[in-house]
Amino acid sequence: VPTFHAAGIDNPAALAQLDVSHFEALGVKDGEDRRKLFFLVQRIKMACDKSDQTSSEVDSVLAKTMGPSLSLNASQAVEPDLDMIQSSQSSSQQSSKEHRQEEIVPVATQSPRPMRRHEHSDLTTDDDDVFLENKASLSNQKEENSKPVKDSTDLEPTAVSVEELPANTVTTRRTSRRIAEQKPVSERQSKLAAPGKRSSSLNRLSVDTESKITSRRTTGLGPTDPRSIPMRVNKRLSVIPAEAVAPMSPLGELLADKIDTKALSDLPSVQLSDSHDHLSVSTSSSSGDKPQASRQSRFSRSYTNPDIGRPSLGGNHQQRSSSMNGRVSVQGRKVDTSFKAQIEKLRQENIQEYELFGKPDANQEAYDDNMRIRVMVRKRPMSRSEIVAAGDVDVIHPFDHGSYGRLLVYNPKTKVDLTKTIEALSFSFDNVFDETSTNAQIYETAIRGMIPNLFDGQWASIFAYGQTGSGKTFTMMGSTVTGLSENTFDPSNLGLYYMAALDLFQAIRTPGFEHFGIRASLFEIYGGKLYDLLNDKEQVKCLEDSAGRVCFPGLTEHDVYSADELMDIIDQGSSIRATGSTSRNADSSRSHAVLQLHLVETTQNGKHQSEFSRLTFIDLAGSERGADTATASRATRLEGSDINTSLLALKEVIRALATGDSMAHVPFRGSRLTQVLKESFVGENSQSVMIACVSPNIGNVEPTLNTLRYADRVKERNSETGELSAAVASNMRRKVNVRQPPPSKINLMKRSSSIETDNSEMLEELLASPKQAERPTSVDIDYSNLPEDNKCRELANELIMEHKRIMSEMLAMVKDEMTIVNQADADHEGLKEYVSQLNAVHEQQLSHIAILREHLLAYRIAQTGGDDSFEDLRD
Numbered sequence: 001v002p003t004f005h006a007a008g009i010d011n012p013a014a015l016a017q018l019d020v021s022h023f024e025a026l027g028v029k030d031g032e033d034r035r036k037l038f039f040l041v042q043r044i045k046m047a048c049d050k051s052d053q054t055s056s057e058v059d060s061v062l063a064k065t066m067g068p069s070l071s072l073n074a075s076q077a078v079e080p081d082l083d084m085i086q087s088s089q090s091s092s093q094q095s096s097k098e099h100r101q102e103e104i105v106p107v108a109t110q111s112p113r114p115m116r117r118h119e120h121s122d123l124t125t126d127d128d129d130v131f132l133e134n135k136a137s138l139s140n141q142k143e144e145n146s147k148p149v150k151d152s153t154d155l156e157p158t159a160v161s162v163e164e165l166p167a168n169t170v171t172t173r174r175t176s177r178r179i180a181e182q183k184p185v186s187e188r189q190s191k192l193a194a195p196g197k198r199s200s201s202l203n204r205l206s207v208d209t210e211s212k213i214t215s216r217r218t219t220g221l222g223p224t225d226p227r228s229i230p231m232r233v234n235k236r237l238s239v240i241p242a243e244a245v246a247p248m249s250p251l252g253e254l255l256a257d258k259i260d261t262k263a264l265s266d267l268p269s270v271q272l273s274d275s276h277d278h279l280s281v282s283t284s285s286s287s288g289d290k291p292q293a294s295r296q297s298r299f300s301r302s303y304t305n306p307d308i309g310r311p312s313l314g315g316n317h318q319q320r321s322s323s324m325n326g327r328v329s330v331q332g333r334k335v336d337t338s339f340k341a342q343i344e345k346l347r348q349e350n351i352q353e354y355e356l357f358g359k360p361d362a363n364q365e366a367y368d369d370n371m372r373i374r375v376m377v378r379k380r381p382m383s384r385s386e387i388v389a390a391g392d393v394d395v396i397h398p399f400d401h402g403s404y405g406r407l408l409v410y411n412p413k414t415k416v417d418l419t420k421t422i423e424a425l426s427f428s429f430d431n432v433f434d435e436t437s438t439n440a441q442i443y444e445t446a447i448r449g450m451i452p453n454l455f456d457g458q459w460a461s462i463f464a465y466g467q468t469g470s471g472k473t474f475t476m477m478g479s480t481v482t483g484l485s486e487n488t489f490d491p492s493n494l495g496l497y498y499m500a501a502l503d504l505f506q507a508i509r510t511p512g513f514e515h516f517g518i519r520a521s522l523f524e525i526y527g528g529k530l531y532d533l534l535n536d537k538e539q540v541k542c543l544e545d546s547a548g549r550v551c552f553p554g555l556t557e558h559d560v561y562s563a564d565e566l567m568d569i570i571d572q573g574s575s576i577r578a579t580g581s582t583s584r585n586a587d588s589s590r591s592h593a594v595l596q597l598h599l600v601e602t603t604q605n606g607k608h609q610s611e612f613s614r615l616t617f618i619d620l621a622g623s624e625r626g627a628d629t630a631t632a633s634r635a636t637r638l639e640g641s642d643i644n645t646s647l648l649a650l651k652e653v654i655r656a657l658a659t660g661d662s663m664a665h666v667p668f669r670g671s672r673l674t675q676v677l678k679e680s681f682v683g684e685n686s687q688s689v690m691i692a693c694v695s696p697n698i699g700n701v702e703p704t705l706n707t708l709r710y711a712d713r714v715k716e717r718n719s720e721t722g723e724l725s726a727a728v729a730s731n732m733r734r735k736v737n738v739r740q741p742p743p744s745k746i747n748l749m750k751r752s753s754s755i756e757t758d759n760s761e762m763l764e765e766l767l768a769s770p771k772q773a774e775r776p777t778s779v780d781i782d783y784s785n786l787p788e789d790n791k792c793r794e795l796a797n798e799l800i801m802e803h804k805r806i807m808s809e810m811l812a813m814v815k816d817e818m819t820i821v822n823q824a825d826a827d828h829e830g831l832k833e834y835v836s837q838l839n840a841v842h843e844q845q846l847s848h849i850a851i852l853r854e855h856l857l858a859y860r861i862a863q864t865g866g867d868d869s870f871e872d873l874r875d
C-alpha cells in the first residue's frame with residue numbers, strides 16, 4: 001500500500017486503472033496474488049463505475065477487501081463530500097420557499113425517494129445517547145411540538161451554516177419543526193439516522209470520535225438555538241493516520257511485501273476509466289440440487305445496467321468528476337445495455353482471467369482412460385434459425401482446464417425494476433467441448449481408450465443426453481445421419497458409432513484375434529416398450545433370468561463385417577425410429593435408441609459363439625420440459641412423462657455407479673431404460689461416458705441449465721476448482737483386472753489428422769500398471785474374522801454412512817417430487833403422467849429404504865447375536 005502511494009497511485013480510481021498486465025511488472029510473481037489483485041481491481045472498478053455513488057463507496061470496497069489501510073487519501077475522499085454539502089447548503093439557502101417545501105417533506109409523511117447527495121452525509125445517531133445528553137433540548141422540542149402546526153408551508157428548513165462550523169464537521173439540512181413533528185423522539189432520531197445508516201459504507205473508514213454539530217434555523221433563530229438537535233457524528237479518517245485505525249489486512253501486508261516499488265514507480269500514469277457499466281460480483285449458485293457453499297464461481301460476475309432504476313445523476317455527477325481531479329467523463333455516453341453487450345463484456349473478462357490463471361499447463365495429463373464414469377459436455381454451434389430468432393446471443397462459455405473442464409452459463413435476468421443483469425453460473429465436468437469441437441475429438445478423448453478394454457471382457461456404454469435439438473444424434477450418428485452422405489461428407493464429424501466400429505474391425509483383423517466377431521442390434525425404448533429397429537419394429541421383451549441377467553427374447557442380432565456395413569443397417573433402422581415434433585425440434589427423437597455392438601468369441605471347435613463383451617450406445621430421447629410439450633398432443637405429453645421418468649432413473653443409476661455404491665441396491669427397475677442397461681453397468685470394471693449436449697442460444701438457457709444440473713449430479717465436481725466429491729474420487733478409476741490377454745498390437749486405422757494415436761502404447765501401459773487394490777463394497781466385506789466389537793463398529797459405520805447417503809438421495813428426490821406435484825396441481829389434465837411419475841419415485845424411495853433396512857438389520861443382528869425382536873420390514 002505505501003508502495004502504491006509512493007508511486008503516485010494515491011486514490012482508488014487510479015488504482016482501478018492498474019491492468020492485470022501491470023501486476024507482473026510490479027513484481028507480483030505469485031499467480032494467486034495476481035488473481036487476488038485482479039479481483040481487487042475489478043471491485044474497485046465496479047465502485048468507480050457506479051457513477052451515482054460517492055467516492056467513499058470506493059473506499060468502502062477497499063476497506064472490505066484490503067482493510068482500512070488502503071484509504072491512502074482519505075482526506076481527498078472527504079473533501080468532495082464537504083464541498084457537496086456546502087454547495088447544496090448554499091443552494092438551499094438561496095432556493096425559493098416552494099422549492100424548500102418540495103424538498104423538505106415532514107418526516108411523518110415522507111415517502112421513500114432516492115437519497116439525495118447531500119443526505120449521504122456522515123451522520124449517525126445513537127438514539128439513547130442523544131436522548132440522555134439532550135434532555136434539555138428535547139424538552140424544548142416537546143414544547144415546540146405542543147404548538148399546533150398549521151400546514152406544511154409553516155415548515156421552515158433548518159439548514160446548517162457551514163461557515164460557522166469547524167472543519168471536519170458534517171452538517172445536515174433539516175427543519176427542526178420537521179424533526180420535532182408528531183413523532184416520538186426515538187423514532188424521529190432513527191429516521192434521522194437513516195441517511196447515515198444507508199450510507200454506512202461512508203462510515204466504514206471512520207472512527208468513533210464523537211463531536212457534536214449544532215444546527216440552527218436559517219430563519220430567525222440564533223446560532224445557539226436550544227431546539228437544535230445534537231447528534232453524534234463520526235469524524236472522518238482524514239484526520240487520523242490510517243495505521244492508527246486498524247492493522248493492515250493480510251492481503252495488504254502480502255501486497256506490500258510483494259510489490260516492487262521501483263517497478264511501480266516506472267508505471268505510466270494512469271487514466272480513469274469512463275465505462276458506465278457496473279460490474280458486480282454475483283453470489284449466485286449453479287445448481288439447485290446440492291449444497292451451494294462451494295458453488296460461487298470465481299468467474300461469477302453480473303453486470304447491471306446503471307441507467308435503469310437509478311436517480312438522475314445531475315450535478316452530483318459533476319461533483320464526482322471534480323472529486324476525481326476532473327479526469328472522469330462519464331456523462332452523455334450511450335451505453336449498450338443489452339444482454340448481448342453485457343455477456344460480451346463478461347466473456348472478455350473471463351477470457352482474460354482464464355488466459356492468466358486458468359489455462360492448463362501444456363504438460364498436464366489431461367485424460368484418464370481408466371475413468372469409470374466420464375461426464376462431458378458438448379456445446380453445439382448456433383443454428384441459423386437461432387441466430388435470426390435470438391439475435392445470436394451465445395450464453396455458454398466453456399474453458400478447458402486440462403484435468404477438468406469448466407463451463408459458464410450467462411443467465412439473463414430482468415429484475416422487477418427492469419434492470420437487465422447477467423448471472424454467471426459455473427459448472428465443472430470431466431471435459432467440455434466448445435462449438436468448434438468435432439465428433440473425432442470427442443471420440444479420441446473419451447471413447448477410443450475404452451476399445452481395448454472390450455478385449456479385456458469389459459462392458460462399456462456411451463450416452464448422449466440433452467434437450468431436444470441439442471446435437472445428440474449428430475454426435476452419435478454424424479454430420480448427416482450416418483455421416484456417409486457423399487454431399488456433406490465431413491471426416492471429422494463422422495458419428496461415434498462409425499468411429500468405434502472402425503477401431504473394432506481393425507482390432508479383430510489383428511493376427512491372434514480372428515476368433516472375435518462383431519454383431520449388432522438396434523432397438524428403441526418407447527413408452528416403456530422395446531421395439532427392434534432391425535426387424536420391422538417388432539416388439540421385444542426384456543426379461544431377467546434366474547441369475548439376474550437381462551435378456552431380450554426376440555431381439556435380432558446381425559453379424560457385421562465392416563464399419564460401412566454397420567452404418568448401412570443403422571441407417572435403415574434409424575429411419576423407422578419414433579420421432580415427433582415439439583416446439584423446439586420439428587424432428588425430435590421421442591424414444592431412446594440403443595445400439596449394441598457385441599464382441600463375440602468363437603469357441604475353439606468353431607461351433608459356438610458367445611458374447612465376450614459389449615459396447616452400447618444410447619441416443620437418449622430429448623430431455624423434455626413440460627413447457628416444450630405444452631402445446632403438443634396428450635400422447636406427446638405422455639411420451640414426455642415416460643422420458644422424464646426414465647431419465648430420472650438413469651441419473652440415479654449412473655450416480656450410484658460413480659460413487660461406487662453396491663450395484664445390488666441400485667434401482668435398475670426404476671424404469672425400462674435402466675433395466676435394459678443393467679448388464680452394461682453391473683460389471684465392476686464397466687465404463688460409461690455421458691455426453692451432455694447443450695444448445696448455446698439465449699432462448700434455451702433454462703433447458704441448458706437443467707441438462708447441466710443433471711450431468712453435474714453424476715460426479716458433483718466442485719464448480720470452481722473442478723475437484724471431485726469424496727464419494728466419487730475414491731471410485732473414479734476402474735480396477736484394471738486383465739482376464740484376457742488384450743491384442744498385442746491394434747493397428748488402428750488413421751481416419752483423420754485428429755485421430756492418429758496408436759492404441760498399442762496405451763495397451764502396454766495398461767498392462768504394466770499395477771493392479772489396484774480391490775475396494776470391498778458393503779456386501780463384499782467378510783465380517784466373520786473380525787472380533788465382535790470391531791464387527792459392530794464396522795457395521796455401525798456402514799449404517800451411518802449409508803443413512804447419510806440415502807438422506808441426500810431422498811432430499812434430491814423430494815425436490816423432483818415437488819416439481820412433479822406442482823405440475824400436477826397446475827395441470828389436472830396431466831394426472832396420468834403424474835401418477836406414473838409418482839409411482840417411479842416411490843419405487844426408488846422404497847428401494848432406498850430397503851437398502852437402509854438391510855444395514856440396520858445387519859447391525860442389530862451383530863449387536864444382539866440374532867436374538868432380536870426387530871421386525872424385518874423389507875417385504
Ligand SMILES: Nc1ncnc2c1ncn2[C@@H]1O[C@H](COP(=O)(O)OP(=O)(O)OP(=O)(O)O)[C@@H](O)[C@H]1O
Nearest residue numbers: 380468469470471472473474585587588589621622
Ligand atoms: N456439433 C454440431 N455441429 C453442427 N451442427 C450440429 C451440431 N450438433 C447438432 N447440430 C445440428 O443441430 C440439429 C439438431 O441436432 P440433433 O438432431 O442431433 O439433435 P438431438 O439432440 O438429437 O435432438 P432430438 O433429441 O430431438 O433428436 C441438426 O440439424 C444437427 O445437424
